[in-house]
Amino acid sequence: MPGSSDGSLRLARLGAIEVASRAALGQQFDKHSHDELVISANLLGEEQVWLDGRTFSAGAGCITTYNPGEIQSGGVLPGQPWHYVGLYVPVDYLANSLGHERLQFVRPWQYAPALTSELAAAVNTCLSDDALLRERGEEQVTLLLGRVVRGAGVSLAAPREAGHLAVRRLQELLAARLEATPSLDEMATELSLSKFHLLRSFQKHTGLSPRQWAMQLRTRRAQGLLRQGMAPSAVAHALGFADQSHLNRHFRAAYGLSPGRYQALLRR
Template sequence: MNPMQHAWLGNYELSSTTCTGLNFARHSHDECVIGVNLVGEEKVWLDRREFAAGPGSITLYNPGQIQGGGAADGAPWQFVSLYISAEQLAADLGLAQLEFDRSLCFEPDLALRLAAAVKGALGSDALAREVSEDALVVLLGDVVQASGVRLPGSAATGKNLINRAQELLAESLHLSLPLDQLGDELGLSKFHLLRTFQKETGLSPRQWAMQLRTRRARGLLLNGRAACDVAHDLGFADQSHLNRHFRAAYGVTPGRYQSVLKR
């Protein structure tokens, strides 16, 4: 197991750390820092005060806050961290500005879901990383609300909005329409776009686009198109990407599907 993993996911900087007795000198960051403690207890020094953060705790630091601390010598410690500018996080959540009201939240279920999304985002599968990014936006909204910040409501909700979103996704299926662009078209933040879309469809916009892409692939394969051409035309990363999602949806690979049709 890699004791330290680190990656960028869009505008989010992510890390996952497994260690013993790690300590940080007092320092600060230019961006917001969100930490999730999974194993062990962290002793935190923040702006001249001290507190403990055990498993299930989420720590929140505003830009410029002086922080330090860590685990006791020899003590196991596992945690994930997210770094994002206050301006970007505010924009993603539909806020004019953002400042955490609380430095510590004990939310075990939310902490586990947030950690799982971070770990998924640290993997090598491109689609899994995209799905994890969607999950992170929604979960960060939950974290911000748990910290005492109230998120704005959205007047533009409901089936008409989702119908328009689906039209835009379908029109750009081969390009994989970015969430930022889709949100701008609909006048929604990433957070409200994801929440509304999932409420109406049970899927994120990217997941919905993938099921449509896979469904259209089935029709093209049925008409005799080569799998490599189908993958290219519908915006799959490559033929193996098409194979993986086609088999997940229909239980067979595209090649097997076409061979059965020819019998």
């Protein structure tokens, strides 16, 4: 599939991997998460990152790495130019490529200007209209992933713990009832906790309220359904959004484009 352009954004899917290149002014993303491992190489601008309660800056030449499900947000100051390339890689794909059953990134930030430039060049090749060049770009990206992993460090242990047992139980409850988020009273009763204790514990471990966490998960699930070709209106209905405009608002805040535009870019 050739790369597509929507002003500042180019996006393409190559097998299991999705790649993107984006240039923008003052771009900001609300708190959200992804189903895949996310690798972002910053070519221009100083991104301010919030990641599971931690904050750090990533300037030009920096590579940031995020594990599936980690709550993140970030962006640059209003009016500041920002250019980055991104890779969205299923964890099983990367683990199998490196000969492991599963893995997760340990360090979310590395300064690697040379690797950043090589990643940008490889992603640009992946976004070419020439099928042979796209295949070459996919090969380049695959080889570079090993170097990204070495810089980020990986853990081969069990999946990352979500925090306190009650928080994990509530996350499971919210995920199971994603189309209709339980009321606060229902959550507290289910977990045998006071509403105050529930909210305080959840906020401490995730940086979000239960309703905010459910919404970012709903938006993340919407991205997966859109990739499968489901119409935005059907996605909104399936995941309990009030209507398609409600989905549009949250999807754009999290990922920087509307659901319809996201699908259009992947189809070209």
